[in-house]
Amino acid sequence: MTVKEAHDIMRQLRELEFPFALRGSTRMTTLKTASVPTMADLFVATGQRNVEKCAVGVFYRSMGEAMELPFNLLPSGKAGFIDGIHFAQELKRLMGLETANYPSILRPVVESIFAARLDEHIRVSMGYRKPGIALSSLVASSVAMRKFILRYLSLPRPDFMAVRVLDAAPDPYSGRYAIKEWLDNPWYVKPTFPNRWGLNSWSVRLFGTGNVPTNNGSFRDEGYDIRAIGPQIMENKGQAEVEAIFEKLRKKDVPTGCPFHA
Secondary structure: HHHHHHHHHHHHHHHHHHHHHHHHHHHOOOOOOOEEEEEEEOHHOOOHHHHHHHHHHHHHHHHHHHHOOOOOOOOOOOOOOOHHHHHHHHOOOOOOOOOOOOOOOOHHHHHHHHHOOOHHHHHHHHOOOOOHHHHHHHHHHHHHHHHHHHHHOOOOOOOHHHOOEEEEOOOOOOEOOOOOOOOOOOOOOOOOOOHHHOOOHHHEEEEEEEOOOOOOOOOOOOOOOHHHOHHHHHHHOOOHHHHHHHHHHOOOOOOOHHHHHH
């Protein structure tokens, strides 16, 4: 499998197949990072096919190489990996924002729902109270029902309904990317009419942080630029080094075939 093929499959998984699940899992990892003794058997649990597992491994190996990350700490880092599945299986071993914009009366309920989705040791380490049996059963039943509906009763998502968290292309004037959603504060979100006056923004004003996208606001409404990313004290520093990295990547000879069988 080539890197381009892996990228295309990953894009389809994130935008068409499982946008909610993958975004949710990304958020969950920010909370699990410090408390995970071992990673759950993710790929078996989610029922991914081997070609999708392989795509995950090939995609993230290519990304890690571009970032010049060493793989020698992985069990097979020195001996080499058989394929993308092998790489992904070894990589997975390393592995108040959710409720900030909910009404205060609902936050304990949302927190309990969130806690019901966590493993016991993670819930304890994070200080969440144990959810009741009724709520835990309701959450488990809802997830099972959603899985059944998506698997057997839902049509494939067409491309025009793809869920994109980030702009597909940069703004032609600023050269920056806009993010389309936010959890607590609207970082890099354009102050469009729906973003400023839609239902979500009113909920944030009435019950949450009160921070909605505004022109020339505090949350970089002009968009996201990897060359100038914060924190603020570090913005616009190191651009020469970043440009050198980009130029190195442009000149890099990415193998047209599978990197595990080059």
